[in-house]
Amino acid sequence: MRRAYASLFILAACCSANSFAQSSYYEEDPKVFTGGLILGTNFTQVDGDTYYGYYKIGLNAGGTVYVHFSKTVGVSMELLYAQKGVRGVAVLQSQYVGTYAEKYYLNLNYAEVPILFHIKANLIDFEAGLSYARLISFKEWAETDQPAYFNPSVNYFKNSDFDYVVGLTIKAYKNLYLNARYQYSILSIRDPQRIPLGFGYGNNGQFNNTCALRVMYVF
Numbered sequence: 096m097r098r099a100y101a102s103l104f105i106l107a108a109c110c111s112a113n114s115f116a117q118s119s120y121y122e123e124d125p126k127v128f129t130g131g132l133i134l135g136t137n138f139t140q141v142d143g144d145t146y147y148g149y150y151k152i153g154l155n156a157g158g159t160v161y162v163h164f165s166k167t168v169g170v171s172m173e174l175l176y177a178q179k180g181v182r183g184v185a186v187l188q189s190q191y192v193g194t195y196a197e198k199y200y201l202n203l204n205y206a207e208v209p210i211l212f213h214i215k216a217n218l219i220d221f222e223a224g225l226s227y228a229r230l231i232s233f234k235e236w237a238e239t240d241q242p243a244y245f246n247p248s249v250n251y252f253k254n255s256d257f258d259y260v261v262g263l264t265i266k267a268y269k270n271l272y273l274n275a276r277y278q279y280s281i282l283s284i285r286d287p288q289r290i291p292l293g294f295g296y297g298n299n300g301q302f303n304n305t306c307a308l309r310v311m312y313v314f
């Protein structure tokens with residue numbers, strides 16, 4: 096009888112040990128698809144005007160879907176609302192008011208769809224790809240020593256903006272990730288002849304120049 100009890104005890108112990116080992120070393124298969132929410136800030140300027148500096152601060156918000164081909168390679172697509180533009184200041188001399196600060200404002204609002212290729216190395220996810228943006232609305236005005244006229248039917252922007260995009264993402268805490276991104280227009284967003292007189296530089300038109308810092312919550 097004792098041998099029977101001993102045999103049952105050993106069998107139960109072996110089964111328990113086997114179950115514990117399986118639970119200890121079990122790893123969930125990585126998800127093929129993940130999604131997330133994005134909230135962040137654009138710091139922008141427009142190359143081809145007479146100002147410089149990433150002084151225009153705008154919203155960068157939306158959602159993303161990520162397809163994981165492996166633990167290190169994937170592709171993502173985002174749908175974003177992106178605010179871009181210019182906040183320019185230049186100290187000038189005027190025969191009317193003397194030294195004054197000329198101020199220029201440009202607001203560009205886009206619906207944007209970046210498609211990116213990802214490579215993950217250690218804890219950093221590197222991204223690169225292209226982005227298509229559709230112009231929702233724009234507004235520009237200026238404060239100068241003389242009246243400045245902007246005619247939306249003449250000084251309009253192109254409806255589409257195509258950018259190249261590079262960036263990186265790191266995990267901050269659990270499902271929260273931090274993303275830094277740079278993107279630049281491949282084609283001009285406004286032709287030279289459409290730029291208001293006195294507010295353009297060069298003959299190539301104007302281009303969005305954008306840096307973004309974002310927080311992503313991934314499901």
